[in-house]
Amino acid sequence: MVTVSAPYVAGYLAFREAPFLVEAAQRLQEREPGLRPQVLLVDGNGVLHHRGFGVACHLGVLTGLPCIGVAKNLLQVDGLAKDEQHKGQIRDLQMGGDVFPLRGTSGRVLGMALRSYNKSTKPIYVSVGHRTCLESAVRLVQSCCRYRIPEPIRQADIRSREYIRKHLSSPLGGTSPGPGRKEEAEPKH
């Protein structure tokens, strides 16, 4: 369990969550030295970011492990927008595995919109975090999508919420936002 105090500010997600992700990675290394992740799927963006350095990049540099950014919503940076052109490209995605590049005004490809499984309507946004190319990142992500969200991230989400519901719902858990105070305590993403 962790206690997060830093607020969520769009564009600065890493400053709020990276410390706990690094901690989790270190704990795994201590308790299971034999298990070395070959790659980490991160709930957030990699280079698809205001300053080209999202939480997946932070975690990668801090751990030295390859990282892939997987966002559920498009971060509208470098000219990228959820305009008709974008919506049209989404409609054109035919089956699971279909993608289209996210090219910013700068001309740079910041990531790929991916139809993660056959029945999906809304794509997920994959971007390079650290030590991987976009093509490999998309292929790996798609390979572990039974549902829209890659199973590793989906399970982390489901299990963390279950843990919260079970441990801090009735005892001392309920959020008690007194005047001028706002805080959370959890291992979410």
Place this chain on the structure above:
DNA sequence: GCGACAG
């Protein structure tokens, strides 16, 4: 008033 806004 309206759109943006990773999680």
Place this chain on the structure above:
DNA sequence: ATCTTGTCGC
């Protein structure tokens, strides 16, 4: 992220 309302498919 969270919440609500409603629909559809297995």
